[in-house]
Amino acid sequence: MIIVTGGAGFIGSNLVLGLNARGYDDILVVDHLTNGVKYRNLVDCKIADYLDRSTFLERLQQGAFHAEAIEAIFHQGACSSTTEWDGRYMMDNNYEYSKTLFHYCQSHKIPFIYASSAATYGADLTFKEELAYEGPLNVYGYSKFQFDQYLRRHSKLTAQVVGLRYFNVYGPREAHKGSMASVAFHLNNQIKDSDELRLFEGCDGYGNGEQRRDFVYVGDVVDINLWFLDHPQVSGIYNCGTGRSQTFNDVANAVIRYHQRGHIKYIPFPEHLKGCYQSFTEANLDNLRSTGCQHQFKSVEQGVQLYMEWLNR
Known part of the structure; x- marks a missing residue:
């Protein structure tokens, strides 16, 4: 059995599909469906069972699972909202939960591959x-x-532990994220509504729409997770991005190119984001490449084309 926490979410559901494509269907999905629309991400997935995140943790701590039957845990579940400032909730949900799973996996020699972040x-x-x-x-x-810091303090590992620092992931199955969905998702909606694609004006020395991010297609993220599943001897914290920053204008132009219509409008940069906004991200892939992983990531032009085909099919 493979366990995927956050398995009804964006990256998690894509990961379940990636496992299905390999012939895995003995998969336990762990999530919480307070946002019930996330169920749609699982409709075409083959899974063995679903558990709420609280129920799962309780049963895990009670010894309800046959640990020897667990091949790996992909821990994708977290509150990923960068605008959430309830620190107590965030640390309990993202930090304490991860610690519990980490120690369980170490105790039972189970590979543990978890979502870190470029944040x-x-x-x-x-x-x-x-x-x-x-x-x-x-x-x-x-x-x-x-x-990540907690993991670094545990140098003597009994099983694989991998933290993947996701950069700006975009692609199918993110609609439930609302305002936190990718810029590609929102621009596709905008062009269908009004032919007008809205980007922020310049900030931090960048021109209008010229802020740069490492935009990584979700299919590539799945491939990197599965590469580590195939290489259980490799542990550590690794960037998961393309290694190449591109502009928000590049994303908008890729959406326009797909639809063959539309224009960009620049809007004032929001006051509440000043001082807590990353205007540039670009993954350093030296550590990832040193493991032997030579996966070739899609450019914005390639990934957005695939995503637009999926969104507008």
Whole structure:
């Protein structure tokens, strides 16, 4: 059995489908469906069972699972809202929960592959997996940062542990995220509504729409997770991005190119985001490549084309 926490979410449901494509269907999905529309992400997935996140943790701690039957745990479940400032909730949900799963996996020699985040870097522009370059700008980033730190204190591992620092992931099955869905998702909706694609005006020395992010297609993220499943001897914290930053204008132009219509309108940069906004991200892939992983990531032009075909089919 493979366990996927956050399995009804964006990356988690894509990961379940990726496992299905390999012939895995003995999958336990763990999530919480307070946002009930997330069920749609599981309709075409083959799974063995579903458990609420609280029920799962209780049963895990009670010894209800046959640990020897668990092949791996992919821990994708978390509150990923960068605008959530309830620190107590964030640390309980993202940090304490992760610690419990980590220790269970170590006790039973189960590979543990979890979602970290590029938000751990904050305003630093190096994006290398080292403490000197880390400084989160919000409590979400801090919750991920602190668990990475916790892992670093445990150098003697009994089983694989991999933290993947996701950069700006976009692609199918993110609609339930609402305002936190990718810019590609929102621009597709905007062009269908009015032919007008809205991007922020310039900030932090960047021109209108020229802020740069490492936009990574969700299919590539799934491939990286599965690469580590295939290489259980590799542990550590690794960036999961393309290694190439592109502009928000690039994303908008890819959406326009697909629809063959539309124009960009630049809107004032929001006051509430000033000082806690990453205007540039770009994954340093040296550590990932050093493991032997040579996966070739899609460009914005390639990934957005695939995504538009899926969204507008």
